[in-house]
Amino acid sequence: MSHWRLLLTRPEEDCAALAQSLAAAGIASASLPLLAIEPLSLGSAQQQCLQLLGQAQALIVVSKPAARLLLEQLDRAGIEPPSTGWFTVGEATARVLQERGLLVTFPTAGDDSEALLELPGLREAAAFPTARVVIVRGEGGRELLAERLAEQGASVEYLELYRRCLPQYPAARLPRLIDGERLNGLVVSSGQGLEHLHRLAGEDWPRLARLPLFVPSPRVAEQARALGALQIVDCRGASAAALLAAVQRSAAPAP
Template sequence: MTGWRLLLTRPTEESAALASELADAGVFSSRLPLLTIEPLALSDDQREVIAHLDRYCAVIVVSKPAARLGLEWVRLYWPQAPVQKWFSVGAATAQILADHGLDVSYPLSADDSEALLALPAFAQAVACDVPKVLIMRGEGGRELLAERLRHLGAQVDYLELYRRSLPSYPPETLPQRVKAERLNALVVSSGQGFAHLRQLAGDAWPQLSGMTLFVPSPRVAQIARDAGAKNVVDCRGASAAALLAALRAQPVPAF
């Protein structure tokens, strides 16, 4: 695996943590964060959602920023959180929730919406006449999850806690970094992360689109392929372990 030279694009702190785990495995990485997390001010209606958190039979938290920001708001209204089931898509998000004493479940098979909906614990949590589910997320995230839940007869509310924006970089930053550090693969952690990658690539996208691109789910893989990415690898998860497993399974590109 030591032949891999990756570009990491997660927010600054997450990229640093991932880079450390990759270094321990002998993998070189360069960091170019393509997502900045901007907390959103909550409306009166959103505050009402938190004040009546106990009306929901399940709370789904889709990301680590949503977990951290959501818990800050919950603590303001609930010195002791109501007894209910919490769910996350991945283990890292689940750990943040569990560290605050919440009863949280997450899929072990993959970090995606389909695996979450297949959890027996989730089916049990929504086994009522009119299940109400709250999704804590960033602005505009995981629409597919809500669509599936509504199809199953659930009432779904959102609590949008942050906005993801593209940091400001000079033109040519991305292709110059790839060339200067002889990188042979790109890593994105979400559909929006890929959109920002494609935006920053600009006119260099035709050249960069041939690089190996590691993505966390089938959904993001399809988005990337639709945009012209030619060598997409679905890690079936956003964790370091999932990325390392995918790296081991792929031949290192020749320069």
Template sequence: MNAWRLLLTRPAEDCAVTAQALAEQGIYSSSLPLLAIEPLAETPEQRSLILDLDRYHAVIVVSKPAARLGLDLVDRYWPQPPLGPQWFSLGEATGHILSDYGLDASWSEQGVDSEALLAHPQLIKALAQPEPRVLFIKGEGGRSLLGDNLNAQGVQTDSLTLYRRRQPQYAPNTLLQRLTDEALNGLVVTSGQGLLSLRALAADAWPIPVTLFVPSSRVAEMARQMGMGNIVDCCGAGTPALLNALRNTPVPTAA
């Protein structure tokens, strides 16, 4: 497993955490963040939603940045978290941020996509009451499938949007130069947006002839449609899922 040499593309803070975990396993990695998190200025609408937190039956936090920024708001406006809503996350890593804060958070062990959370018994139970209400804590865009499904079931949903993602600017040929100079044999993306940013950065060099590690079947299918060949579905966006995929994937033979 330690013959893998990976390029990590998450936001810088997450790259650092993953790189440390990989290094502990003897795996070399290089970081080239393709997404940067830009918190949004607080608005009256945001303040109103967080002050109404106790009116929701469930709060769904869709990412680690959403968890961190959302908990900052809870700290600001609630002496202690309200007892009303049940907290859910898309993915274990996000859930642990909520749990470490002291919330009784739940997430699906069956996957990190919207379908897995919709089938979670705890979420179904939380919404099995008259006029259920859900608050999403999220970034701009994304996760419309989850909201659309809940709306179709008669659930009222609101969104507390706390950040936007932007693509850092790199010089042309940065990606290929990094792959060549550091003899990297694997690329790691953890979202569909990250994949699109990778494709844009590669430009005419796409598809790149290295193994691509992705977080879900949805992103794997996106990559296939975009022409990538050697794709590994990690079945999760967190570091444990990546490590498990590395254990079970043969290292490519050097040409």
């Protein structure tokens, strides 16, 4: 049995699945979702982007909510999704699209923007003359991905389908949960999740910042350092497998 007791902060559905995976490995956890998904109403520019998806050389979907909401929008508009040209950052997002019979490519070594950019198929798509790439996402994020693709000559546009909100919690909900469950590690899956953790912690942040913090990428690790986190573990991916591997190679704090 592991001595780790982790705080999980992903959206509610993802927290439940992640907690189950950790429990199977003997790792205890408690969940406090810090990212609520709020769908956006699409304006004329976004509607036009939907209509022209089939003309893109690459369609990059960055999360499961983005994949689900995109398929819903296409169904609502009566648009058949292109069967090819799909890329995702990770396997879980790919599965959402594959269930619709779409051909999806994703990196098997790592689940971040850097790993995605190494895929030969995406490189070929970006090198196509007057290549058009659509990144399907929530508000903000994956700017590095867009910058690198633009450097390769592609025309990149975003299709933003949702925003991530911090759910409303009573004052001191976060520190009370950590203390009550005797949690000794924090997990965030994105830069925005880290921002929400910091905001919710309030005046308790200096104390919580001493706990080991598991983050999905070097970029989020740098954000955490800037906020004063003292023990940062870069999982090099946001998947359950990446987190589990990072936890298993890290020693839990002494009780």
